[in-house]
Amino acid sequence: MQNFQHSSETYFNRELSLFEFNRRVLAQAQDSRLPLLERLNFLIIFARNLDEFFEIRIAGLMKQLDLNAIARTPDALPTEVVLQALSQAVHESVKTQYGILNQAILPALQNQGIQFIQYQDIEEKHKPWIANFFAKDVQPVLTPISLDPSHPFPRLVNKSLNFIVSLEGKDAFGREIAMAIVPAPRSLPRLIHLPAEVAGSADAQIFLTAIIQQHISDLFPGMRATGCYAFRVTRNADLILSEDVDDLAVALKDELSSRRFGRAVRLEIEEDCPAGIIQYLLDEFDLSEQELYRIHGPINLSRLSSSFDRPELKYPLFTPIIPKIFRKQQSMFDILKAQDVLLHHPFDSFQPVISLLKEAAKDPKVLAMKQTLYRSGPDSEIVQVLAEAARNGKEVTAVIELRARFDEESNIMVANILQEAGAVVVYGIVGYKTHAKMILIVRRESGQLRRYVHLGTGNYHAGNARMYTDYGLMTTQPEVCEDVHRMFQELTGMGKMAKLKALLHAPFTLHSELLRLIDQEIAFAQAGKTARIIIKANALTEPQLIAALYRASEAGVKVDLIIRSICCLIPQVKGMSDNIHVRSIVGRFLEHTRVYYFEHGGEKKLYCASADWMGRNLFSRVETCFPILDARLKKRIFKDGLINYLQDNQNAWELQADGHWKKAACTDPAQAHSAQRLLMEQKLLKV
Structure with a gap:
């Protein structure tokens, strides 16, 4: 048989393949068979995926290039070749993305009475309401920053919305200021509901960018704004933790603050921005034309989600089903003693998993509960149940993976909640993310201990269980339960590798x-x-x-x-x-x-x-x-x-x-x- 050497003839490049997946997501937005608001949602998903793609994947490639490091990937493509190919593919896809938005989805939504009002869409009837809203709700929280020798270019947070403004005239101190930066307040929503009596439609929202651009000159008394252009910079958001840390949670908190100001990897700006201003920004962020994206429409479509109650424009409602075996007034433990149960989410409800934990938290026969948590969140019902179990005197152990990307802060909050309730919280193994999905419940029955186990392919997150397809197995099979017990010992102890009988x-x-x-x-x-x-x-x-x-x-x-x-x-x-x-x-x-x-x-x-x-x-x-x-x-x-x-x-x-x-x-x-x-x-x- 052949010995398959590493080359582009035997392996596709990982980053190019990942971007192809994002293209398949974008294709859903083009599919006219899908409901209109679902097509819009796929555009939003594509935008969010693209943000992470730049923050992690493109950022990693650019770092390799900056360090002159040789990437040892199976496809053996040079980093600069991959970056060039990705740049071409992403630019093409972003053009397609906004073509779908402007030529298909927004006009179709308007035909359905749904309006997204941009700056160029503002009509005379809108202006009095906009002026009042700007004066009362927007201007008080805006901080214009002039660009002059005493005010260097500000540090702008990753993915924050900002405006660069070209100016004429002199300020209060007699200085001639040519340009200023105005960060959009992160405390304000990017879309604001426009009253029906103003818009002529019950389903109308106006972009915050449009409101600010309409009144940008109000921020510079005595001067004239000759141009106002929204832009956004994306930064490297990957976290790198040394394995030699004393406290993982403390080290992670320190790293989280630096994530907001990592190396710039992409500049998005409105397409009508003059070339001179664009070059000024590229120089400030140390970027080239390859990392520049001229946007024909609202910057950051991931904020385009809406609360429109229009079920006819969405997928037909589907409520996950609770399997018949769980619909009887019967103990979860009795059900699982009789047979293994398989849940296929989101077609099967996630509720039986929560019900098992709830019953265990209250059952006086339950002695211990152990669970891995990867992405659960402080508001999760599972976290609240585990905290309740700990307060009820159960031996609760939670193995929390703090480093689940972009959920690190949330996971630290989860750890604090459980620790305050008396649970034993373990952060897994430094250098190895704990990605396993396991629940172990130990119960005393007839003088003996019996174990109940849940193993899953997905996270213990009720929201994800409604959107992701995953399997969950609930079992009392002795070999499986013993293996899970040994894995928890491996995660919380310092012993040798657990020898398992059934699990890999x-x-x-x-x-x-x-x-x-x-x-x-x-x-x-x-x-x-x-x-x-x-x-x-x-x-x-x-x-x-x-x-x-x-x-x-x-x-x-x-x-x-x-x-x-x-x-x-x-x-x-x-x-x-x-x-x-x-x-x-x-x-x-x-x-x-x-x-x-x-x-x-x-x-x-x-x-x-x-x-x-x-x-x-x-x-x-x-x-x-x-x-x-x-x-x-x-x-x-x-x-x-x-x-x-x-x-x-x-x-x-x-x-x-x-x-x-x-x-x-x-x-x-x-x-x-x-x-x-x-x-x-x-x-x-x-x-």
Whole structure:
């Protein structure tokens, strides 16, 4: 078999692949089959994804370039080549993004009586209300900053909205000031409801930028504003913590303050801004034309979310279903003693997980509760229940991953709440993010201790459970429960690697076992037996696993990959990946389940996991991968979570050997198949 060398012939570039996912999200906004406000929402999601892409991915590449570091990626593309390719792709996509907004979505919304009023849309009838609102609510919190020798260019916070103003005349001190900066108040919303009697429509909102631009001269008495241009700078927002810290929480708080002023990586500015002013800003932020984005419309579409109550312009309401087994007035513990239960969110409600914790918090037989928390938030019902359990005298242990990106501050608050309630709070392992999703409840029954476990593919976040697809397994299987117990000991103690019987876990056994399972599938194929691998994950980047899948393809193993975002594997290349097909599902819900299936000579091994097939998950995080042992549940996941998605021809994209994603086509409405819609319909039939 071939030895697959690192090159662009054998691996797609990770960053380019990630941006291709964002393009698939943007394509949803172009899909006229979708409700209008949902198309707008996909534009917003694209904008938010793009912000993070610049803050983390582009920022990382620019840092490599600044340090003259050689990136050792499997595709072997030079950093400057990747940055140039990304710049071209992002500029094209931003142009498409605003084309969709200005030419399709905003006109269609206006036809539905929904207005987003920009500066150029202000009419005479609006002006008295705007003047009054500006004087009462906006001007008192504005701080214009002149640019002169005594007022150097201010430090502007990451992603803050600002205006650069060109001026004529002299100020109160007789100085001729040519330019000023006006930061938009972060305390004010970016969209303000315009009264129906003013707008002529009940659903009208005006941009804060429009209000400020309309009255910008009011901020400079005796002078004249000759131009006012909104702009926004995006900065490197990645946090780098030394492993040699005394207190992780304290170190993280210090780093969070610096995130706001990292190295600039992107400048967005209104497209009619004069070239001289643009160059002035580029020089101030040490950026080039490659990092400049001239915007034809509102800057920062992620703030374009609205509270319009227009259900006819949104997806039909879907309420997650509580499985029948939980609808009886019966103890959660009695239910789980009788059988394993599988929850498939958001089609199944997340409520049973909360109900289990609530019952445990009050049950006098429960002695201990342990849980990992990655993104939960201080307002989370789960956090409140764990705090209540601690106050009730339970031994509550929470393993909180403080470094969940962009949720660090929230996680510190969660830790404080639980500590104040008397829970034992552990921050995991420095250098290894705790990404596993585990709950362990210990209960005394008939003089013996029994363990109850929940393992999931997604975070313990009720909001995410309504938007992300995830699996959760609730079980009392002894080997699984013992393994979870040992993993918690591993996280909170200082012992050796836990030896597990049923679970695979990173950073110890998961990677090697996945390689072994692939090799076994190769052996089955070489022996003339049916061999098949189906992997559903968010990302596939790890080179050794990709090379193993190439070897499997060569051996005749049929490989189907359902990868939501990044895929560095190149499919459908003769002699390398003929038997590998890759697809991505982008639909109403964010696909987040991780399922690994191996035919295994007819034994059909199936695992769910918290880990993607990425180096960071396999080597730098604590992850769980749990087998589905119940034949009934295994069959259900195989049918609903894998085959169902392989049949999707409405929301599926297929990866081509040249790196492009092709939308699956279905010309016959009778053959239309949407995996997510089918799962919703199935649940509604069972109500």
